[in-house]
Amino acid sequence: MPCEGIYTPCLLPIAEIVEETRDIKTFRIPRPEHFVYRPGQFAGIFVPGVGEAPFSISSSPTEGTFLEFSIKRIGSVTQALHRLNPGDMVGLRGPYGNGFPIEELLGKHLLFVGGGIGLAPLRSLINYVLSPEHRSSFGDVFILYGARTPQDLVFRWELKRWEERDDLTLCLTVDEGDASWEGRVGLVPNVLREVFSFPCTGWVSIVCGPPIMIKFTIKALRELGFAPGDIITTLEMKMKCGLGKCGRCNIGPYYVCQDGPVFSYETLLKMPEEY
Ligand SMILES: Cc1cc2nc3c(=O)[nH]c(=O)nc-3n(C[C@H](O)[C@H](O)[C@H](O)COP(=O)(O)OP(=O)(O)OC[C@H]3O[C@@H](n4cnc5c(N)ncnc54)[C@H](O)[C@@H]3O)c2cc1C
Ligand code: FES
Known part of the structure; x- marks a missing residue:
């Protein structure tokens, strides 16, 4: 399904789930054509009826037609994700953030x-x-x-x-x-x-x-x-919009969702120690 608007996720079927550890699973979904990203960027993954959370993209853009997210079971969204099976639908928004330089x-x-x-x-x-x-x-x-x-x-x-x-x-x-x-x-x-x-x-x-x-x-x-x-x-700050709009993730003048999540230590030294 096409993604319409910056807050609307596109719905995609889970292609494969790998159980990495007792509380971490890797989810593979098809990469929509418009979703062009660089290593270090993240996406919002949405579970219908539950909510959305940000996750790093763990696959490399050189790997082509799929995206992978490796997700630790923590709270409501991640527990719901861990209950899903291949073929179930999840929403995808992004890519967000600066990525590695x-x-x-x-x-x-x-x-x-x-x-x-x-x-x-x-x-x-x-x-x-x-x-x-x-x-x-x-x-x-x-x-x-x-x-x-x-x-x-x-x-x-x-x-x-x-x-x-x-x-x-x-x-x-x-x-x-x-x-x-x-x-x-x-x-x-x-x-x-x-x-x-x-x-x-x-x-x-x-x-x-x-x-x-x-x-x-x-x-x-x-x-x-x-x-x-x-x-x-x-940095892994709490986030909501991923777009520099809601102010949930800011540290001083920096929006971690847009200026980060990747930072050099040189830049971190200039930030207030709120991370
Ligand atoms: C840019 C970015 C990339 C991320 N990449 C990954 C990833 O690749 N794999 C992965 O497993 N997780 C990743 N996370 C963390 C992931 O977003 C949280 O685990 C998720 O939001 C938890 O959602 P939940 O609904 O399951 O938990 P909730 O029910 O929202 O929260 C459960 C508990 O976890 C705490 N919590 C929630 N989110 C965070 C957070 N971001 N930092 C610290 N504490 C938090 C809450 O305060 C609460 O105590 C990333 C976060 C960010 C910001
Ligand atoms: S998550 Fe909304 S401004 Fe960063």
Whole structure:
């Protein structure tokens, strides 16, 4: 169904649902032709009869005809989404937000640091960078991803695919291991200090995860020598319109839904600490 007006979602059938963890599912829907986006942008997903919430697009625009959203069960909208099945209809509005500054990343080495569901927006950019048409435009790729337990790691089949590539380094960590886990155990910022042993010249770090993880990861990056302008992160404020109109998401003069959700740490330092 065509989308009419900025507040009217277009209704689309869910094509596929992947159960990532006990409380996160990835929903695949067809991408309408008009929906042209860049990694780091988000969309409003509407469940008829329940309501709407904003979610990062976790698929890469290089993947063509579909969109994916990886959604953690939290409250009314996300619980309703988790009850849906393939073939059920959801509404889509967007894309919204600024997305990652891809032009500024060209030619740089990229250090991705993700925690939990925070890998969702990073995944869009990672798969964009790794796509055959873009890989040669970027330098080295280092991905550090952590979750609370091995069962909380998302995109497991994709992590396996990334692990098999010889043009990137993937490092996984969990806060708490179990009998089957042979990887690292430790909090993301601490593991970052251990595993990232390169001079940081030419590197940009893109960080996404829970606020506490972002805070301590930025501290670690600063200790490793990253300048504030070379640290990029995303903010998750509460939002309603996604269009810079309702004032729900503003921090000082910034509307996170339009000026963000992607910000450099250099910009965050100029903002009131309301995030
Ligand atoms: C730009 C952006 C991108 C996002 N991307 C994703 C994503 O890729 N995957 C994902 O799972 N979630 C994402 N979120 C968070 C998601 O929007 C919320 O989890 C969702 O709105 C919760 O809706 P609900 O109706 O299920 O919960 P509600 O019933 O509205 O709320 C349940 C609880 O969660 C709190 N809450 C709701 N929204 C937020 C929020 N944005 N920040 C902090 N606390 C909140 C409420 O205060 C309440 O305590 C994103 C949010 C933003 C702003
Ligand atoms: S969500 Fe309405 S102004 Fe940002």
